[in-house]
Amino acid sequence: MSRSVLRFLFFVFIPFFAGIAIYIYLRGLDHSVSTENAYVKADHxxxxxxxxxxxxxxxxxxxxxxxxxxxxxxxxxxMQILNVKKKQSNLVEIKATLTSLQANYREKEAEVELYRERVAYADQELKRLVSLSRTHNIAQSAVDASVHEKNRSELALTIAKEQLASIKAKLDGEPGQAFSSYADYRQAKAELDHAVYLxxxxxxxxxxxxxxxxxxxxxxxxxxxxxxxxxxSNSGFWVEANYTEKAISGIRVGQKALVTFDLYPGKEWKGSVVGLSPATKSEFSLFPAQNTDGRWIKVAQRVSVLISLDDDDRYNIFPLKTGLSATSTIILSE
Missing domain, CATH: 2.40.50.100 (RNA polymerase II/Efflux pump adaptor protein, barrel-sandwich hybrid domain)
Structure with missing residues (x-):
């Protein structure tokens, strides 16, 4: 081959193919972003x-x-067993108190009805004596005694009604309810349930x-x-990759990703983007990176990107652990 032909190949074809290779490389860079600031995560x-x-x-x-x-x-x-027994005794005592109050209420109801009948009878008897005193010779003392008996019956009725109202109030105004409807019982039952829970x-x-x-x-x-x-958890792993703020501009949920782990060199896992953090990592720290004095130095911020790993049988062969270092590459476009 002549020297002129070799010179032509050297100055034309070699730069041409080198340019194509560089173009493909740069195009690949434009269509993916990578970071070594990535770690394995799992539920714990x-x-x-x-x-x-x-x-x-x-x-x-x-x-x-x-x-x-x-x-x-x-x-x-x-100590917890003793506490449960104490709460059980308290609940039994509350039930006994409520049972007694309900019985007293029924008894007092009957007593009120009895005094109501006595008042009605005393009133009727007084009217009869007053009517007879106008036409018959009846001693005034008999009328006075009837008035006294009526007043006594009315007073007894008033006292019985007040006692009935007091008992009713202790029964939350509903004397005929089941135990579970009363506040004291519910509180005692809740305390027992909490003691059993502990x-x-x-x-x-x-x-x-x-x-x-x-x-x-x-x-x-x-x-x-x-x-x-x-x-x-020893399953359901994902990767949290921390990309710089410039790199995340093209990252979207659903994009494919490739992940490698330092623990298994040469092994590649497939995955996809499932979420992007709403704020930079520094915003979640105790002291956010915000400096207002004259010595401010700009530091590139990072945003967390969550990458789910596709199910693969290799997990059984190459088990992952929370916190392992990883390298993630997100494919921005196919």
């Missing part, structure tokens, strides 16, 4: 303690895989399937509200 639950008590039994070991509902440990129940909380169960961590030791005393353990 921190179990909190509801009662002050000590650990009397630990049934699982640290980092053991557990099923939802499986008993993890037991706390001392002695008793049940001395048996600590896994709220979801996964791996348990940060377990207490046998004999540890746990305060109310203290974290007991954490369950990390």
């Amino acid at each position: 639950v921190t179990i909190s303690n509801y009662v002050e008590s000590s650990v009397v039994e630990v049934l699982v070991r640290e980092y053991q895989t557990v099923d939802a509902g499986q008993v993890l440990l037991r706390l001392d129940q002695s 008793l049940n909380k001395t048996v600590i169960k896994a709220p979801l399937s996964g791996v348990v961590a940060n377990l207490p030791s046998l004999g540890d005393f746990l305060d109310e509200g203290e974290a007991i353990a954490t369950i990390f």
Whole structure:
């Protein structure tokens, strides 16, 4: 081959193909964005303690895989059992009081009816004596005695009505209701239910399937509200990728993504964008990155993008763990 032909190939064809390669590379850059600031995430639950008590039994070991509902440990129940018995006794006492009040109400109702009849009879008798005194020789003392008897009956009726109203008020104005309708009973029942609830909380169960961590030791005393353990789900992983504010302009929900993990070099997972954070990462920090003095330095902000991973049999071969480092690439357009 002549030197002129070689020179032509060198100065024409090689730059031409190099230009095509550069164009394809740059086009690929324009159609995807990548970041190494990405981490594996999964559902996890921190179990909190509801009662002050000590650990009397630990049934699982640290980092053991557990099923939802499986008993993890037991706390001392002695104080909670006593509290339940106390609330049960209180409820029985409330029921007995309500039963007595209802019986007293029925008795007082009959008493009011009796005094009402006596008042009616005394009034009728007084009218009869007054009528007879006009035409017959009846002693005034007989009329006075009738007036006195009527007044006594009316007073007794008034007192009985007041007592009936008092009993009715203690029965919330509805003396014939079931026990569950009365405020005192409902409060006592709620206190008993709460005591039973706390008793049940001395048996600590896994709220979801996964791996348990940060377990207490046998004999540890746990305060109310203290974290007991954490369950990390071993399925349903996703990736939280933190892209710079310039990179997210073309990211949309539904776009495809490719993810690799530092734990498994060369292995690639497919996924898709399922959500973008409404604010930058710094806005969720305790002290947002806002500086108003003269020493301000601009720092590129990052926005979290959630990427769901497609179901794949490789998860059984290459298991993932929460917090693993990842590299994500989002395909902006096909």
